[in-house]
Amino acid sequence: MAEIFGILNITADSFSDGGKYLNPDEAIKKGIQLLQEGADWLDVSGQSSNVEASLVSEEEEWNRVEPVIRYFVPKGVRISLDSFRPAVQKKAIEAGVRCLNDITGFTYEGDREFLKTYNEKHPDLKFIIMHSHNRNIANKKSNLTPEKVTKKIQVYFRDRRNELLSLGISESAICYDPGMGFFLSEDPMVSFKVLQDLEILKLEFPQLMVSVSRKSFLGNVLGQLPVTEREFATLACEIHLLKTKIPYIRTHNVLKLRQAEKIWNLCQENE
Known part of the structure; x- marks a missing residue:
């Protein structure tokens, strides 16, 4: 079974919520709801x-997430x-947080030696470690192509x-x-190429986390679907992640995925 990270955005401008x-x-x-629906982790963010x-500001980011962390950690929630x-x-x-999910792959300016101390x-x-073509907040401008993206991700992960x-x-x-959507490119086929190559990535990096939830590339190939209408597309994509046995899936809608x-598992029992 995949471990599911339920997305909890405590932000003013996240694209979905x-x-x-x-x-x-x-x-x-919302955190309680995600846990009741079957989340193994709450993935908490104060910066979109x-x-x-x-x-x-760093102070504002921390002020947004601190009450949630202080509430759930004593209850044994990951x-x-x-x-x-x-x-x-x-x-x-x-x-008490025990997982750092870093969209810059721990390349952001500042001290990283603390990682050794805390580890x-x-x-x-x-x-x-998340891959992003610009190592920062998502950006539409990218030179990644479907032909190059998987190798680029492999090189980045190794580094x-x-x-x-x-x-x-x-x-x-x-x-x-591997990052998806605008973390890779505005061309949706770049994201789909990554999904097609997940088995290749898993060979060297078995502990993959993938998040396709409500992302732009799904809406773009279906006639510019708005965020609120991407649930079926998301679920179809997440079933592909289950089939590929991705160990960690990050999603907004934990209940539908569970x-x-x-x-899916019942359908596979005799295979």
Whole structure:
């Protein structure tokens, strides 16, 4: 079974649910819902990464996520922090977060030696390296093509893995997210090529995390579907992830994915 990361965006401008959970009570309520639906982790973010997003201060980012972390960690809930800022990552680890999901692949300016220190203190920490063509917030401008994208991702993962290993982080603690949608290119076929090549990526990087939830490339190939109408496309794509046995799936709609997973597994029992 895949481990499911339920997306909890505590932001004003996330492309799918910006502004819905800025109130801590609403964010906690949503977190409880995701857990009840079957999430293994809550993937919490206080800084949007979509192409139209604005950078908030580190203080504001932390203030958004702290109440949720403080509420769930004492209850034994596993929290992943979706943040690329070392200062926010440090505070989160100190508050009990045990997974860092970094869209820059831990390349953002600032101290990264702290990763070694905290890894020694907390050997259960996970580190998710995400690939992005610009190593930052999503950007429509990209020179990636379907023919080149998989090799580019492999080279990037190797580079980032080597740095984390040099900091004493074990390979078993590192997960890899190839990035999708505008993290790759405005051309949807670039994302579909990655999905077609997941088995190739898994050979070298078995601990893959993939998030296709409601992303632009799904809407673009179906006649510019708005975000609110991408649920069926998302689920079709996530069933492909189940078929490919991706170990970690990050999604907005945990319930639909868990239901699909149950039916998929029952269909495969005699194979």
